[in-house]
Amino acid sequence: MTNADPQVVRDYYDYVDDEDYESLFALFAEDVTYERPGQSDLSGMAEFREFYLEDRPLEDGDHEVVDLVVDGDTVAVRGRFEGVQNGTAVSFGFADFHRFDDDGDIAERWTYTDRDEV
Structure with missing residues (x-):
């Protein structure tokens, strides 16, 4: 059995696009890690919250899940x-x-793009 839930991941993108950060944070473990190659890693909910509330360079956008x-x-x-x-x-x-x-919480997250920072 797996705890990986594709609907939770789809919800993540909806919450980011809607700037519903409290709902977004509820999807993640308190000890979450977030790696973005070429940028600083985030470790723990405090850093994760700070990133989304204060430091994230992307705004006013929409994610499209292709696969x-x-x-x-x-x-x-x-x-x-x-x-x-x-x-x-x-x-x-x-x-x-x-x-x-x-x-059933997201414990680790990785993002890969061709951008310098996201």
Whole structure:
């Protein structure tokens, strides 16, 4: 049995796009880690909250999930983002991976894009 829930991952993108951060935070474990190659890793809910509430350079955008695959405790996503980054309109592809813990919370998250920062 797996705790990886593709609907939780779809909800994550809806919550980000709607700026419903409290609902978003409820999807993640308190000891969540978030890795974005080329950028600083985030460790723990305090850093994760600070990133989304104060430091995230992307805004006013929409995620489109193109492909979603569940494998064991992980949900992989390929998608597109269109929105604003640091005041400039952007559009780019991304690949995200979400690993769930035994409680059904997202414990680890990885994002890959061709952008310098996201």
